Amino acid sequence: xxxxxxxxxxxxxxxxxxxxxxxxxxxxxxxxxxxxxxxxxxxxxxxxxxxxxxxxxxxxxxxxxxxxxxxxxxxxxxxxxxxxxxxxxxxxxxxxxxxxxxxxxxxxxxxxxxxxxxxxxxxxxxxxxxxxxxxxxxxxxxxxxxxxxxxxxxxxxxxxxxxxxxxxxxxxxxxxxxxxxxxxxxxxxxxxxxxxxxxxxxxxxxxxxxxxxxxxxxxxxxxxxxxxxxxxxxxxxxxxxxxxxxxxxxxxxxxxxxxxxxxxxxxxxxxxxxxxxxxxxxxxxxxxxxxxxxxxxxxxxxxxxxxxxxxxxxxxxxxxxxxxxxxxxxxxxxxxxxxxxxxxxxxxxxxxxxxxxxxxxxxxxxxxxxx
Amino acid sequence: xxxxxxxxxxxxxxxxxxxxxxxxxxxxxxxxxxxxxxxxxxxxxxxxxxxxxxxxxxxxxxxxxxxxxxxxxxxxxxxxxxxxxxxxxxxxxxxxxxxxxxxxxxxxxxxxxxxxxxxxxxxxxxxxxxxxxxxxxxxxxxxxxxxxxxxxxxxxxxxxxxxxxxxxxxxxxxxxxxxxxxxxxxxxxxxxxxxxxxxxxxxxxxxxxxxxxxxxxxxxxxxxxxxxxxxxxxxxxxxxxxxxxxxxxxxxxxxxxxxxxxxxxxxxxxxxxxxxxxxxxxxxxxxxxxxxxxxxxxxxxxxxxxxxxxxxxxxxxxxxxxxxxxxxxxxxxxxxxxxxxxxxxxxxxxxxxxxxxxxxxxxxxxxxxxx
Numbered sequence: 001x002x003x004x005x006x007x008x009x010x011x012x013x014x015x016x017x018x019x020x021x022x023x024x025x026x027x028x029x030x031x032x033x034x035x036x037x038x039x040x041x042x043x044x045x046x047x048x049x050x051x052x053x054x055x056x057x058x059x060x061x062x063x064x065x066x067x068x069x070x071x072x073x074x075x076x077x078x079x080x081x082x083x084x085x086x087x088x089x090x091x092x093x094x095x096x097x098x099x100x101x102x103x104x105x106x107x108x109x110x111x112x113x114x115x116x117x118x119x120x121x122x123x124x125x126x127x128x129x130x131x132x133x134x135x136x137x138x139x140x141x142x143x144x145x146x147x148x149x150x151x152x153x154x155x156x157x158x159x160x161x162x163x164x165x166x167x168x169x170x171x172x173x174x175x176x177x178x179x180x181x182x183x184x185x186x187x188x189x190x191x192x193x194x195x196x197x198x199x200x201x202x203x204x205x206x207x208x209x210x211x212x213x214x215x216x217x218x219x220x221x222x223x224x225x226x227x228x229x230x231x232x233x234x235x236x237x238x239x240x241x242x243x244x245x246x247x248x249x250x251x252x253x254x255x256x257x258x259x260x261x262x263x264x265x266x267x268x269x270x271x272x273x274x275x276x277x278x279x280x281x282x283x284x285x286x287x288x289x290x291x292x293x294x295x296x297x298x299x300x301x302x303x304x305x306x307x308x309x310x311x312x313x314x315x316x317x318x319x320x321x322x323x324x325x326x327x328x329x330x331x332x333x334x335x336x337x338x339x340x341x342x343x344x345x346x347x348x349x350x351x352x353x354x355x356x357x358x359x360x361x362x363x364x365x366x367x368x369x370x371x
Numbered sequence: 372x373x374x375x376x377x378x379x380x381x382x383x384x385x386x387x388x389x390x391x392x393x394x395x396x397x398x399x400x401x402x403x404x405x406x407x408x409x410x411x412x413x414x415x416x417x418x419x420x421x422x423x424x425x426x427x428x429x430x431x432x433x434x435x436x437x438x439x440x441x442x443x444x445x446x447x448x449x450x451x452x453x454x455x456x457x458x459x460x461x462x463x464x465x466x467x468x469x470x471x472x473x474x475x476x477x478x479x480x481x482x483x484x485x486x487x488x489x490x491x492x493x494x495x496x497x498x499x500x501x502x503x504x505x506x507x508x509x510x511x512x513x514x515x516x517x518x519x520x521x522x523x524x525x526x527x528x529x530x531x532x533x534x535x536x537x538x539x540x541x542x543x544x545x546x547x548x549x550x551x552x553x554x555x556x557x558x559x560x561x562x563x564x565x566x567x568x569x570x571x572x573x574x575x576x577x578x579x580x581x582x583x584x585x586x587x588x589x590x591x592x593x594x595x596x597x598x599x600x601x602x603x604x605x606x607x608x609x610x611x612x613x614x615x616x617x618x619x620x621x622x623x624x625x626x627x628x629x630x631x632x633x634x635x636x637x638x639x640x641x642x643x644x645x646x647x648x649x650x651x652x653x654x655x656x657x658x659x660x661x662x663x664x665x666x667x668x669x670x671x672x673x674x675x676x677x678x679x680x681x682x683x684x685x686x687x688x689x690x691x692x693x694x695x696x697x698x699x700x701x702x703x704x705x706x707x708x709x710x711x712x713x714x715x716x717x718x719x720x721x722x723x724x725x726x727x728x729x730x731x732x733x734x735x736x737x738x739x740x741x742x
Contacts, residue, residue, distance in 0.1 A: 037688070041695045066663065066688045073664055074684050082680055292437065293444055309453055313445050317408070317437045324412045324695055 003181060003208055004240045008350045012233060012259035015349040018209070018240050020086040020139035021179025022078060023053070027240060028256045028349075030247060030342040031056045031088060031264035032335055036065065037081040040269050041324070041331040044083040050304070050332060051339040054086040054139075056264045059132050060095035064117045068135040076137030076177070088264075089138035091129040094244070097147045098217075106146065108166060126167040130174040130182075137177045142211065143168050145185040150218030157189045160214070165201035172205045181208035183242060186235075190219055190227045199234045210235045211242035212260075216251075225254050232259040249278060249341055249365050253358045256345050268338045272330035275319040278337045282367045286316045286330070298329075304336035305329070374552060374579055375611045379721045383604060383630035386720040389580070389611050391457040391510035392550025393449060394424070398611060399627045399720075401618060401713040402427045402459060402635035403706055407436065408452040411640050412695070412702040415454040421675070421703060422710040425457040425510075427635045430503050431466035435488045439506040447508030447548070459635075460509035462500040465615070468518045469588075477517065479537060497538040501545040501553075508548045513582065514539050516556040521589030528560045531585070536572035543576045552579035554613060557606075561590055561598045570605045581606045582613040583631075587622075596625050603630040620649060620712055620736050624729045627716050639709045643701035646690040649708045653738045657687045657701070669700075675707035676700070 006016040018025040032039045032047060035058045039047050047055060057077060062068065074080045077087050093111075096103065102114040110125030129144035144167055146160035164187045176182060184207035188195030203210055212231060215224050228243065232255075235241045240261045246252070247265025255263060268278060277284040279299040284291075286298075297307035298315060306315065306329035318326025341361065348357035377387040389396040403410045403418060406429045410418050418426060428448060433439060445451045448458050464482075467474065473485040481496030500515035515538055517531035535558045547553060555578035559566030574581055583602055586595050599614065603626075606612045611632045617623070618636020626634060639649060648655040650670040655662075657669075668678035669686060677686065677700035689697025712732065719728035 036692045036694060037685075038694045038696045043696060043699070065692055066684070070664055070684060070688075074666055074682060080682070080685055080688075082685070293441055295445055311445060311451070313437070313441060314408075314451055314453070317441075317451075321407045321436055323407060323409045324698060325409045325414060327695060328414070 004238065006238065008352070010349040010352050010354040011257070013256050013345075013349050013354045014259060014261060015346050016240070016261060018261075020054075020181060022084060022086045022139050025054045025086050025262075026343075026346060027261040028252075028342050028346055029054055029262050030252065030338050031262060032339075033058075033264055033266045033269060034081070034083070035266075036061050037071070037077060039331075039335075040273065041327045042335075044081060046305070046332060047083065047335070048085065050335045051343060052085070052335065054088060055083055056088050056090065057081075057136070057138065058092070058095065059089050059129060059136065060092035062089075062136060063092060063132050064115055068132045072135040072137070078137065086139040088140040089133045089136055089142065090244075091133070091142045091144040092124055093129065093144045094147055094213075096124055098149075100149075106163070108163060110144075111146075126170045127174065130171050134175055134177045134180065138180060140181045140183060140209070141176065142183050143171045143185050143207075145187055145213055147187065147214050147217065148189065150189065152189065154191060154194070157187070157191055157194050160187050161194050161198040161201070164198060168202050168205055168207075172207060183207055183209040183211050183240075185211040185213040185244070186231070187214045189214055190223045192230070195227060195231050196234065199231060203234075203236055207239070209240040209242060209262075211244050213244050215243065216245050221251075225258070228255055228258045228260065235259075247338060249280075249338065250362065252338070252341060253345065253361055256342075256349075257354070257358055268334035269331050272334045273327055275326075275330065277315075277330055278334045280337070280341075280361070280364045282365060284312075286312065286319045286326075291316045298333050299337070302333065302336070304333045306333040375609065377609065379723070381720040381723050381725040382628070384627050384716075384720050384725045385630060385632060386717045387611065387632060389457075389552075389632075391425075391552060393455060393457045393510050396425045396457050396633075397714075397717060398632040399623075399713050399717055400425055400633045401623065401709050402633060403710075404429075404635055404637045404640060405452070405454070406637075407432050408442070408448060410702075410706075411644070412698045413706075415452060417676070417699075417703060418454065418706070419456065421706045422714060423456070423706065425459060426454055427459050427461065428452075428507070428509065429463070429466065430460050430500060430507065431463035433460075433507060434463060434503050435486055439503045443506040443508070449508065457510040459511040460504045460507055460513065461615075462504070462513045462515040463495055464500065464515045465518055465584075467495055469520075471520075477534070479534060481515075482517075497541045498545065501542050505546055505548045505551065509551065511552045511554060511580070512547065513554050514542045514556050514578075516558055516584055518558065518585045518588065519560065521560065523560065525562060525565070528558070528562055528565050531558050532565050532569040532572070535569060539573050539576055539578075543578060554578055554580040554582050554611075556582040556584040556615070557602070558585045560585055561594045563601070566598060566602050567605065570602060574605075574607055578610070580611040580613060580633075582615050584615050586614065587616050592622075596629070599626055599629045599631065606630075618709060620651075620709065621733065623709070623712060624716065624732055627713075627720075628725070628729055639705035640702050643705045644698055646697075646701065648686075648701055649705045651708070651712075651732070651735045653736060655683075657683065657690045657697075662687045669704050670708070673704065673707070675704045677704040
């Protein structure tokens with residue numbers, strides 16, 4: 001819809017810019033997850049300083065705590081959280097469908113489930129998911145869709161595609177926050193016919209961007225990548241393409257190579273909270289005794305706030321003693337690493353050297369460089 | 372011994388400067404506690420930005436985790452923790468004597484106890500407490516003393532005073548880290564004769580400063596203040612006077628008024644982690660529902676990093692959702708408040724208006740200003 005410009009293509013890979021009401025997002029873009037209106041362990045200024053151009057927030061959690069009414073009254077998500085850049089909100093659907101114990105019923109009108117906060121029954125509809133996001137005031141709102149698990153039957157996938165289309169049609173014209181973009185989502189699992197049908201249905205509607213949902217939910221990595229490989233190019237070339245729920249270093253390289261522009265995942269932040277650092281040559285578990293007296297940074301040559309100041313020995317001490325600064329430093333490092341990998345991929349696309357960049361990064365990530 | 376200069380006196384209250392190997396400490400000085408070589412929830416740059424001139428670290432905890440050998444190998448506490456300013460280390464004695472379940476035996480040579488980390492028996496002596504602090508490389512080392520509980524018998528207090536003197540004599544000449552100062556500690560509880568004897572014994576030795584230990588350990592506030600009132604002036608006027616383990620706003624005003632120069636406490640940081648903010652007109656429990664939609668800062672007019680940016684409603688949301696940023700923001704606010712109160716007291720002493728400052732601050736803290 002004019003908000004997205006493709007600056008360069010390099011094979012299927014693309015470099016672009018998505019303009020939003022709160023600033024531009026250079027793509028490919030990794031979106032750090034700020035589930036509850038805070039990227040865990042970080043201050044919004046730190047998130048910005050790490051190189052993030054957009055963060056994600058979760059409609060499901062914010063609806064229950066503190067509630068979209070509170071956030072709207074406090075001036076919307078940006079004012080509430082102190083993050084002044086672009087924010088994408090999911091629809092809440094992923095949580096509703098993935099927390100299967102709390103799912104009560106799905107029909108053509110919406111979905112009924114129990115709140116994970118207090119067990120109270122709750123109803124989410126295309127209209128309410130859209131309205132919550134309008135009141136949150138995000139820059140990109142996602143459609144409510146049906147996200148079946150990878151082990152769903154073909155019939156379940158077909159039904160999910162049908163309802164996802166039905167709901168997309170109902171959401172495309174609903175009221176938005178000022179300047180808010182709305183993305184449609186295609187389902188269909190890894191089934192070629194269903195996925196193609198869902199893409200055809202959703203891309204026929206005037207959304208500002210399109211997401212591949214229902215992938216990376218349990219199917220094998222090779223099935224997932226094969227699907228992205230033929231499905232991403234079916235999405236409109238002049239709209240941003242968003243792969244929902246992916247953020248491991250190898251995966252980022254692979255989906256960019258297949259034409260994806262945006263992706264998000266809790267992996268970098270969650271990995272930090274387990275005491276591990278992401279590096280260009282694999283993961284580093286700081287709890288390992290070998291780092292107890294290691295004066296080096298988490299990753300040699302890294303310019304992140306943790307590596308430019310603190311030793312592995314100190315971070316290990318903090319992690320072992322459950323000191324909050326340890327979680328912060330590892331979170332900063334892991335996001336810096338992920339955002340830098342994505343920015344480097346973008347630079348390579350702009351130079352037309354993405355394939356050699358990807359091959360070299362993959363070689364290093366596989367541990368081939370390790371002593 | 373010459374490292375301390377008294378700049379102004381205002382009644383018993385004093386303003387001074389303590390010179391250390393890592394910088395000057397303007398007094399009165401509140402010392403934030405960084406038990407395990409980190410002020411909980413904060414980055415050392417943040418601690419500095421809040422106005423702290425010195426932090427405290429705990430010999431007991433650092434001895435066990437990660438061990439003084441590790442810290443020495445990594446360049447000492449300053450290099451290890453990233454805090455480049457003055458550091459005071461306690462002796463470990465307070466933990467040994469206050470964790471009573473783990474205390475095994477005390478004799479004239481030292482104390483035997485079980486580690487809280489793994490239950491292994493451990494021995495701490497005046498010599499080992501001093502040596503650990505030498506290897507940690509702190510700027511001010513504290514003597515190992517005997518700290519009996521407030522409900523100890525007079526005989527127990529007398530024995531504590533005797534051993535504290537014995538140990539002080541053995542520690543005063545032990546090897547130090549480069550430029551390291553060493554403070555003696557007087558015991559004696561609230562018993563005038565024992566406290567006077569301990570002060571006379573310890574101040575006869577050439578320490579760089581003197582502490583009142585064994586107060587604020589269970590006796591009443593009025594007994595404590597009465598004791599400080601006559602005991603602090605018995606400490607040498609040309610040396611810094613350190614009250615161990617006090618940091619509530621009211622208490623700070625009272626011990627400064629009685630001639631104390633330095634004090635420390637986990638209260639501001641621990642209070643933050645319970646979800647409460649210290650303010651000039653009393654505490655604020657952010658969990659209270661009344662703050663759910665409150666757009667105001669934690670404290671009106673406060674210039675701390677939390678108040679200058681975030682609402683009570685957001686901090687409350689973070690606290691309720693156990694988000695780490697909430698602990699950080701409250702810790703920043705509470706330390707800012709405590710450090711500012713102390714700095715304001717110092718400024719008042721330099722102006723010769725401490726008494727009116729104290730009266731006004733006390734009036735506000737009592738809640739007299741609250742609507």
